[in-house]
Amino acid sequence: MVDEFSSFARMPKAAPESMNLAEVVKDATVLQRVSTRDIDIDVDVSKADFVFLFDRRLVTQAVTNLVKNAAEAIDGRAHKDGLERGHVLVEAGIEHHVPFIRVTDNGVGLPKENRNRLSEPYMTTREKGTGLGLAIVKRIMEEHGGRLRLQDAPSGIGARVTLEFSRLPEPLLVASA
Numbered sequence: 073m074v075d076e077f078s079s080f081a082r083m084p085k086a087a088p089e090s091m092n093l094a095e096v097v098k099d100a101t102v103l104q105r106v107s108t109r110d111i112d113i114d115v116d117v118s119k120a121d122f123v124f125l126f127d128r129r130l131v132t133q134a135v136t137n138l139v140k141n142a143a144e145a146i147d148g149r150a151h152k153d154g155l156e157r158g159h160v161l162v163e164a165g166i167e168h169h170v171p172f173i174r175v176t177d178n179g180v181g182l183p184k185e186n187r188n189r190l191s192e193p194y195m196t197t198r199e200k201g202t203g204l205g206l207a208i209v210k211r212i213m214e215e216h217g218g219r220l221r222l223q224d225a226p227s228g229i230g231a232r233v234t235l236e237f238s239r240l241p242e243p244l245l246v247a248s249a
């Protein structure tokens with residue numbers, strides 16, 4: 073797990089502020105993009121240039137945990153030779169007034185069994201995992217009145233994890249088109 077909430081129980085309550093989703097998601101991926109040179113981490117926040125209330129620090133932590141999982145899933149692929157290059161796509165936007173962040177990878181894919189338990193604390197399939205990464209993400213989304221969704225990547229190879237915030241009341245404050 074990355075960082076400061078090493079104790080799940082110590083996780084702070086959300087302190088929402090008006091934040092631009094595109095900026096926060098872009099900033100959240102900067103460090104991982106430079107530290108993971110063998111994997112392409114693409115970010116598409118072109119539909120996320122709007123402001124709503126969320127906790128920047130917690131959402132940054134959530135994105136960090138998801139990108140770390142994606143990178144580890146790519147490292148876990150059995151025969152690296154002859155495989156497509158590791159690729160992580162981080163997207164953010166809004167659909168039906170629900171802001172979302174979505175991380176798609178071409179790694180090993182989610183385990184077939186106990187999938188709905190992966191976000192429980194201490195559920196891990198990794199030797200060195202704490203199993204807290206997704207539990208923290210889930211808690212963060214609950215703090216925001218939202219949820220966490222785990223799916224197969226649409227290509228059939230890899231995983232897709234989506235964070236959905238609570239639906240925004242109209243009119244939405246869109247910073248630019």
Ligand SMILES: Nc1ncnc2c1ncn2[C@@H]1O[C@H](COP(=O)(O)OP(=O)(O)OP(=O)(O)O)[C@@H](O)[C@H]1O
Nearest residue numbers: 073141142145181182196197201202203205206231
């Ligand atoms: N992108 C992904 N691709 C495939 N499996 C995943 C992915 N993300 C999570 N998982 C599965 O969910 C499990 C739980 O993830 P979680 O982040 O909670 O813990 P962890 O990654 O194992 O440990 P830690 O986050 O402490 O390093 C992982 O062990 C893995 O089996």
Ligand SMILES: [Mg+2]
Nearest residue numbers: 073141205206
């Ligand atoms: Mg993890």
